[in-house]
Amino acid sequence: MRRYHVTTFGCQMNAHDSERIKGLLEDLGLGEAPTSEEADVVVFNTCTIREKPDTKLAAYLGEAAASKRRDPSKVIAVGGCYAEAQQERLFNLYPDVDVAFGPGSIAHLGDWLGAGGVGVARGRFGLDDRAFAAELPQHGERTHQAWVQVSMGCNSTCSYCIVPSVRGREQSRRPGDILAEVTNLAATGVREITLLGQNVNSWGRDLLPDIHTEFGELLRACDEVDGIERIRFTSPHPKDFREPVIAAMAECSAVCEQIHLPLQSGSSRVLKAMRRTYDRDRYIALAHKLRDRIPDVALGTDIIVGFPGETDADFEETLAVVAEVGFESAFTFVYSPRSGTDAAVMDDQVPHELKIERMERLVELTQSIAKAKNEARIGRIEEVLVEGPSRTDETQLRGRTRRNTTVNFTGTAASGTLVDVSIESATSTTLRGRRVTADNDGVITGTTGRSGRL
Ligand code: SAH
Numbered sequence: 039m040r041r042y043h044v045t046t047f048g049c050q051m052n053a054h055d056s057e058r059i060k061g062l063l064e065d066l067g068l069g070e071a072p073t074s075e076e077a078d079v080v081v082f083n084t085c086t087i088r089e090k091p092d093t094k095l096a097a098y099l100g101e102a103a104a105s106k107r108r109d110p111s112k113v114i115a116v117g118g119c120y121a122e123a124q125q126e127r128l129f130n131l132y133p134d135v136d137v138a139f140g141p142g143s144i145a146h147l148g149d150w151l152g153a154g155g156v157g158v159a160r161g162r163f164g165l166d167d168r169a170f171a172a173e174l175p176q177h178g179e180r181t182h183q184a185w186v187q188v189s190m191g192c193n194s195t196c197s198y199c200i201v202p203s204v205r206g207r208e209q210s211r212r213p214g215d216i217l218a219e220v221t222n223l224a225a226t227g228v229r230e231i232t233l234l235g236q237n238v239n240s241w242g243r244d245l246l247p248d249i250h251t252e253f254g255e256l257l258r259a260c261d262e263v264d265g266i267e268r269i270r271f272t273s274p275h276p277k278d279f280r281e282p283v284i285a286a287m288a289e290c291s292a293v294c295e296q297i298h299l300p301l302q303s304g305s306s307r308v309l310k311a312m313r314r315t316y317d318r319d320r321y322i323a324l325a326h327k328l329r330d331r332i333p334d335v336a337l338g339t340d341i342i343v344g345f346p347g348e349t350d351a352d353f354e355e356t357l358a359v360v361a362e363v364g365f366e367s368a369f370t371f372v373y374s375p376r377s378g379t380d381a382a383v384m385d386d387q388v389p390h391e392l393k394i395e396r397m398e399r400l401v402e403l404t405q406s407i408a409k410a411k412n413e414a415r416i417g418r419i420e421e422v423l424v425e426g427p428s429r430t431d432e433t434q435l436r437g438r439t440r441r442n443t444t445v446n447f448t449g450t451a452a453s454g455t456l457v458d459v460s461i462e463s464a465t466s467t468t469l470r471g472r473r474v475t476a477d478n479d480g481v482i483t484g485t486t487g488r489s490g491r492l
């Protein structure tokens with residue numbers, strides 16, 4: 039049997055797309071190989087959000103090319119956002135690549151392989167004729183968590199961001215298609231879904247006049263699906279976080295108390311240059327409102343340091359907003375100019391050393407806040423969805439709380455079950471504890487993440 043291997047870079051949408059690439063290859067009769075070295079078809083699903091993934095890909099492709107020299111029948115395929123950004127140039131940059139496709143043209147890989155590479159173009163890119171990756175076959179592996187694509191593309195014009203040019207304008211999937219998928223996932227044992235879109239909470243707007251709906255209604259509909267215990271979504275845009283979504287979060291028992299709400303900068307001046315369309319005060323007001331309306335909500339964020347023109351004073355404002363909101367988690371990025379974006383050609387690019395210096399200060403702050411937030415969970419009982427053995431200690435189990443914090447714990451439980459864990463210690467990224475049951479603890483006291491809701 040011929041075998042494939044998929045290496046994934048980038049965001050959750052790419053992780054989702056890679057699952058569908060695997061499903062497509064399995065439909066063609068290929069099996070999964072444990073490493074790309076052992077595979078007959080080697081796929082790279084790429085990202086180009088910053089420069090770093092581009093350089094990482096170059097190293098991976100170098101290795102794949104060396105292995106192809108040993109075995110010329112090996113197929114090297116490159117998909118995803120970097121492929122879409124480079125298009126045909128990709129074949130000049132990396133002559134060993136056999137076939138390439140953009141994020142909206144995944145099916146092309148199947149067409150090309152199916153024809154044995156004969157009579158089918160090596161690359162297919164472009165955004166006019168995109169298809170939802172969600173319409174491709176599912177990957178066979180059994181798991182209790184699943185990504186669900188609700189839209190593709192993005193209508194925002196953030197001045198630093200390459201995504202709209204490689205994923206195109208926003209297009210929502212129809213609610214019936216999404217719900218059919220969620221119902222089907224629940225029937226196969228999936229307990230937790232994460233709804234995905236580049237701007238997930240603007241979902242539905244482009245379905246007008248055919249369908250009149252919005253993201254809050256979608257959350258409510260997913261909450262109704264039997265068997266789905268947890269619903270998450272990423273990434274919402276602060277400008278589109280409207281009342282119906284907040285109300286749905288507060289009222290739907292399966293919707294988790296966790297929101298990833300990208301801030302990007304705490305300076306209104308920088309936010310304007312980034313074209314984020316909200317300012318510092320509006321973001322802070324939204325964060326307070328969310329904490330107020332959704333008890334125990336965990337707020338995560340993305341922050342860019344060293345955007346062109348960012349002064350010390352701007353950066354101090356970012357630190358101040360981080361301290362005021364008190365994020366449970368944060369992804370922090372050094373600004374990376376992307377060719378074709380407006381910010382890449384702005385004057386006043388911040389020197390690299392200054393970006394690094396600011397980054398270090400920001401990370402120190404975000405980590406100390408995250409640590410304090412996690413330490414505040416010690417002594418509580420958290421509902422944990424069991425994922426399997428701990429990555430660091432096989433005698434322990436690993437899972438995540440409703441607030442999306444990883445927990446390593448002692449005790450026995452099957453993957454995919456919900457158990458109560460008493461939290462005993464914490465770091466900035468993980469919790470540790472032990473499973474509590476009526477047997478070993480008599481009566482369970484304390485609060486789970488769910489109590490007090492509904
Ligand atoms: N669609 C999502 C995420 C986009 S990419 C959203 O808008 O929230 C994930 C994160 O990468 C962004 O939130 C941003 O913080 C970061 N990012 C995007 N472009 C970047 C760039 N050119 N340099 C550094 N970080 C960037």
Ligand code: SF4
Pocket residue numbers: 192193194195196199200201202236237275
């Ligand atoms: Fe990029 Fe902005 Fe769209 Fe997010 S909202 S994908 S940062 S353009």
Ligand code: F3S
Pocket residue numbers: 047048049050051052084085086087118119120200201205
């Ligand atoms: Fe990267 Fe594309 Fe996602 S550029 S972050 S893989 S949308």
